[in-house]
Every structure is written in C-alpha cells, then in structure tokens.
Amino acid sequence: MAVSSVAPIRVALGGRSYDIHIGDRLLDEAMSHARRFIAPYGDRPVPVVADINARHHHGARLADSLAAEGFSIAWFDVAPGEGSKSWAELERLTDWLLSLGVTRKDHVFALGGGVVGDLVGFACAITKRGCGFVQLPTTLLAQVDSSVGGKTAINTRAGKNLIGAFHQPSLVLIDTQTLATLPQREMRSGFAEVLKYGLLGDAEFFAWLESNGNNVLAREPAALHYAISSSVAMKARIVAADERETEDRRALLNLGHTFGHALEAETGFSDKLLHGEGVALGMVLAARYSARRGEIAQADAERAASAIAAAGLPAALAPLGMACTGADLVEHMRHDKKAEGATLPFLLLRAIGEAYVARDVDLADIAAFLDEELAR
Ligand SMILES: NC(=O)c1ccc[n+]([C@@H]2O[C@H](COP(=O)([O-])OP(=O)(O)OC[C@H]3O[C@@H](n4cnc5c(N)ncnc54)[C@H](O)[C@@H]3O)[C@@H](O)[C@H]2O)c1
Numbered sequence: 001m002a003v004s005s006v007a008p009i010r011v012a013l014g015g016r017s018y019d020i021h022i023g024d025r026l027l028d029e030a031m032s033h034a035r036r037f038i039a040p041y042g043d044r045p046v047p048v049v050a051d052i053n054a055r056h057h058h059g060a061r062l063a064d065s066l067a068a069e070g071f072s073i074a075w076f077d078v079a080p081g082e083g084s085k086s087w088a089e090l091e092r093l094t095d096w097l098l099s100l101g102v103t104r105k106d107h108v109f110a111l112g113g114g115v116v117g118d119l120v121g122f123a124c125a126i127t128k129r130g131c132g133f134v135q136l137p138t139t140l141l142a143q144v145d146s147s148v149g150g151k152t153a154i155n156t157r158a159g160k161n162l163i164g165a166f167h168q169p170s171l172v173l174i175d176t177q178t179l180a181t182l183p184q185r186e187m188r189s190g191f192a193e194v195l196k197y198g199l200l201g202d203a204e205f206f207a208w209l210e211s212n213g214n215n216v217l218a219r220e221p222a223a224l225h226y227a228i229s230s231s232v233a234m235k236a237r238i239v240a241a242d243e244r245e246t247e248d249r250r251a252l253l254n255l256g257h258t259f260g261h262a263l264e265a266e267t268g269f270s271d272k273l274l275h276g277e278g279v280a281l282g283m284v285l286a287a288r289y290s291a292r293r294g295e296i297a298q299a300d301a302e303r304a305a306s307a308i309a310a311a312g313l314p315a316a317l318a319p320l321g322m323a324c325t326g327a328d329l330v331e332h333m334r335h336d337k338k339a340e341g342a343t344l345p346f347l348l349l350r351a352i353g354e355a356y357v358a359r360d361v362d363l364a365d366i367a368a369f370l371d372e373e374l375a376r
C-alpha cells in the first residue's frame with residue numbers, strides 16, 4: 001500500500017518556517033519538492049553529504065531525480081557511527097564546502113541518519129556564517145526526531161552535543177521507503193524516540209504504540225506513517241512554541257536524555273549503546289525515579305518500562321555490564337546543557353503522557369538511585 005501525507009507538516013517559525021513532507025517515494029520526487037533550493041546551482045554540482053550506507057542503498061534514487069532535470073551531485077561520504085560527529089569530520093566537511101564555493105544562498109543536502117543531519121546542520125550554521133540545508137533523513141530516528149527542529153551539534157571529549165548551534169533546515173523530505181534497508185536494531189533505536197512523544201505528552205498515542213508498536217517495527221506502511229506523522233507533528237508544535245529551549249516546553253523533548261547521554265558517555269559513544277537505546281533506558285530511569293518521588297504510580301513507571309522492553313529496547317542497567325557507580329554517571333551529567341548554576345533540571349513524569357521539568361532534584365539522591373538501579 002502506498003502511503004503519502006496529503007499535506008506537509010509545517011514548522012511555524014516566521015521567516016524560518018519550513019515544511020516536512022512524508023511519503024513512501026520522496027527521494028524519487030526530490031526535485032519536485034526541492035527545486036527552489038537546487039535551482040541556484042546552475043551548472044555547479046549539488047552538494048550532498050551522505051552516510052555511506054544511506055548512499056549505497058538510496059543515493060541513486062536521489063541522483064536520478066536530479067539528473068532528470070540536468071543536475072549532477074558532488075558527494076561527500078560520511079562514515080557511519082557517532083564518531084563522525086567530531087571536530088575532525090566537521091573540519092573535513094567545512095573545508096570541502098568551501099572548496100566547492102558554497103555560498104550563503106546555497107543549500108547542502110544531508111542524506112542519512114541523525115549523525116549526518118547533526119553534522120551537516122552544524123557545518124551549514126557556521127559556513128560563511130550560515131548557509132541553507134535540506135534534511136533527507138533515512139533512519140527512523142532521524143525521520144521522527146533529529147531532522148526536525150534545528151538542533152545541530154558535534155560531540156567533544158567532555159560529552160554529547162556540547163558544541164553546536166540552533167540552525168533550522170529549509171525543508172525535510174521523509175521517504176519511508178528508505179527504512180526498508182535499515183537494520184532492525186536501528187529501527188528499535190528510533191522507536192524509542194517515538195515512545196518518548198507518547199510518554200511526554202500524549203497518553204493516547206502511548207497506548208496506541210503499546211498495541212501497534214510491533215506493526216511499526218515491522219514497517220507496516222499505515223502504522224509506520226501514523227507513528228512518523230504523529231511524532232513529527234508533536235515535535236513541530238513544540239519547536240514552534242519554544243525554538244531555543246528557553247521555556248520549559250522544548251526541554252520536554254529531552255525526556256530520558258540526561259540519563260541517556262550519561263550512559264552514552266560511559267559506554268564511549270559506541271555501538272554498545274545507540275542513542276535511542278540510551279534514551280529508552282533513560283526514560284525507564286526517569287519513570288522509576290518519578291515513582292520513587294511519589295509523583296507517578298509505581299505501576300505506571302513499570303508500564304513505561306514494559307512498553308520499552310516489549311520493543312526490544314534496554315530497560316535495565318545491569319545487562320550493560322558497566323563498571324561504574326551512580327556518582328560516575330552523575331559526573332557525566334554535570335555537562336548537561338540544561339544545567340543552571342548548581343542545579344540540573346530533570347525531566348520527570350507526573351503520569352504517562354505528562355512530563356515536567358523538576359528543578360529540585362538532588363544529584364546525590366540521583367547517584368544513590370542509580371547505584372540501586374546498577375545493582376538491580
Ligand atoms: N538534532 C536532534 O534533534 C536530534 C534528535 C535525536 C537524535 N539526534 C542525534 O542523532 C544521532 C543518532 O541518529 P541515528 O539513530 O539516525 O544514527 P546514525 O545516523 O548513526 O544512523 C544509524 C545507522 O544506520 C545506517 N543507516 C542510515 N540510513 C540507513 C538506511 N536507510 N539503510 C541502512 N542503513 C542506514 C547508518 O550507516 C548507521 O550505521 C545521535 O548522534 C543523536 O544525538 C539528534
């Protein structure tokens with residue numbers, strides 16, 4: 001069954017507004033949606049920065065769409081994995097963009113998952129003080145989350161996403177057909193961010209995911225389309241309301257991330273724990289910690305953990321086999337960008353579908369809680 005969005009989802013940000021199109025063959029039709037961003041290239045090749053796996057499986061469809069109207073592509077290959085969100089890769093990419101003579105009116109195309117999207121977005125934020133970019137997300141995680149909202153970043157020795165900028169894309173084209181080649185572990189990792197939307201703000205969507213998650217993970221077209229469009233619509237609303245995370249609105253999208261980023265750091269930003277897996281575990285911890293504070297029923301915390309485990313995502317710390325203490329994990333958290341002086345706001349749950357920002361959390365208590373979870 002072919003499934004396409006009838007109308008695009010708009011991220012309403014005044015002069016920086018943009019559309020998100022969702023459909024099952026959008027790379028084949030890239031030219032029809034992205035024409036105005038490609039036209040300025042004239043006889044110059046269009047710069048496309050691609051994850052090598054995404055290019056291998058889906059690059060030809062994009063190239064054919066452009067070639068049909070006489071445009072060629074200059075490809076920049078990015079190695080898979082979190083390691084590519086680095087100073088070294090940023091330098092290599094910006095040098096390449098400058099060597100192509102990219103101007104501030106040009107748009108760079110990012111084909112791949114969140115790693116490529118975050119890297120390209122940041123490179124475009126700083127190249128000539130800002131050129132445009134178009135997101136062509138090819139992982140579930142990138143389609144439901146990272147391609148939308150303009151958070152761009154690289155990692156540093158001190159931690160995750162610590163060097164970056166807010167820089168919105170000009171267009172997002174979500175081609176669900178690209179997911180046909182995505183490894184199942186990556187599907188699950190993206191599904192964690194889908195569950196996040198239900199947990200943070202939509203109990204009905206969460207219940208739908210409990211019943212239909214298997215169909216999403218099996219890439220059943222209607223279920224997949226509903227999960228992606230619901231997620232993106234919620235993210236678009238939140239970003240439009242609080243683009244730069246200055247109010248407590250956008251911070252809700254960080255549910256599970258303070259714990260998750262600390263776990264990613266502790267496991268060396270490696271394949272041992274993918275971003276979505278860290279977020280999944282982080283959401284379990286946030287739910288259990290909320291129950292420990294008496295803010296959510298223990299049964300609801302375990303309901304969240306069960307949905308996460310049912311999707312084949314990690315829901316307990318012990319199996320990770322980390323040789324660390326709760327205090328070690330809290331040390332990683334001190335770099336969290338939400339920190340305000342000595343306090344670190346935590347995203348906690350009042351109910352399934354209701355996250356909030358808690359500013360009264362004692363980090364020593366978090367360390368003690370994590371020690372219990374590590375021993376569980
Ligand atoms: N900017 C944001 O708002 C935001 C939101 C969420 C996550 N992120 C970031 O996104 C990153 C994770 O993104 P991700 O999960 O997409 O990981 P990723 O970009 O590393 O891609 C995951 C894997 O899938 C492969 N791949 C990509 N598309 C494929 C396809 N269609 N077929 C086969 N293989 C394919 C890649 O080669 C890679 O091995 C993290 O760095 C995270 O911090 C950013």
Ligand SMILES: O=C(O)C(=O)C[C@@H](O)[C@H](O)[C@H](O)COP(=O)(O)O
Pocket residue numbers: 145149151160161193250251253254257337
């Ligand atoms: O878009 C947002 O806002 C998010 O927080 C989405 C997250 O899923 C994403 O992982 C984000 O990069 C984390 O943000 P950070 O500010 O903690 O780096």
Ligand SMILES: [Zn+2]
Pocket residue numbers: 145193257275279
């Ligand atoms: Zn995330």
